[in-house]
Amino acid sequence: MIFVAFSRGFRRATHSCSPWCDSLSIMGASRPRGDMGTRRQKPEERIVMRWFLRRGDQLVIASILVMTVLSGAAYFGMQKMRSIDYIDIDQAPSVEYRFLVDVNQADxxxxxxxxxxxxxxxxxxxxxxxxxxxxxxxxxxxxxxxxxxxxxxxxxxxxxxxxxxxxxxxxxxxxxxx
CATH class of the missing domain: 1.10.150.310 (Tex RuvX-like domain-like)
Structure with missing residues (x-):
């Protein structure tokens, strides 16, 4: 099956030589000339999509990915610049607790x-x-x-x-x- 790009979306091509031919067309290989028939094709039908997205869609997705990577890098860069060393808190030395009992008053x-x-x-x-x-x-x-x-x-x-x-x-x- 071959999909052809038009200005209003994708449409299945009218001819089909074989499933093998369709897969080659999607990968960018040229179709055999004998299966074209005598009818002359319109210029927009000759364009076979090599990608699943149009050029404009590819640009939008690429720009979104670039913006995401740049914003992530900026975020981590700002976090690194804002990082403050930990505050050292002076702690009293530990004191050993001794359990002492008065035998005359203890329960x-x-x-x-x-x-x-x-x-x-x-x-x-x-x-x-x-x-x-x-x-x-x-x-x-x-x-x-x-x-x-x-x-x-x-x-x-x-x-x-x-x-x-x-x-x-x-x-x-x-x-x-x-």
């Missing part, structure tokens, strides 16, 4: 977070503190069943220093005088 849930102390042992510490009074020294923790000298040594880094015995015995010295 069982706080004591259970210590390494080597579970819920059961934490409840025993609180019960011992309530029944026998506050701990005067870290070594007093050994009075709780399940805590020995090794456990006390492993917990020393997590326990707040014990206050003086006078501060624990009397509430008057712990409260500031007004």
């Amino acid at each position: 069982w849930s706080e004591l259970a977070q210590l390494p080597g102390v579970g819920e059961t042992l934490a409840r025993r510490i609180v019960d011992s503190r309530e029944m026998q009074g506050p701990f005067l020294d870290h070594s007093d923790l050994q009075r709780v069943k399940g805590i020995g000298p090794r456990t006390v040594e492993s917990l020393r880094g997590y326990l707040l220093p014990m206050p003086k015995a006078e501060a624990i015995a009397s509430d008057a010295s712990a409260v500031p005088a007004s």
Whole structure:
């Protein structure tokens, strides 16, 4: 099938020698002279389209592609020119957090977070503190069943220093005088 360009669009050519001839005509090869017949063709029928678009359509598409490429290049160029270096924010150095517990005031849930102390042992510490009074020294923790000298040594880094015995015995010295 051969398509011929006219001023108002495409139209199928009136002759057809073979499908092979049609495909050659589309690719730009000349048609065999014997199949033309004796009728003389009009000048606009002699033009066989080698492209699927007219010359004007090709120019429009080419100009759109060029404008797209140029606008993309301009956009990325402007972004590169506008790029600002990152702002360096001074950050404070990290501080190591230490979990410290006061054995005489901590609840069982706080004591259970210590390494080597579970819920059961934490409840025993609180019960011992309530029944026998506050701990005067870290070594007093050994009075709780399940805590020995090794456990006390492993917990020393997590326990707040014990206050003086006078501060624990009397509430008057712990409260500031007004």
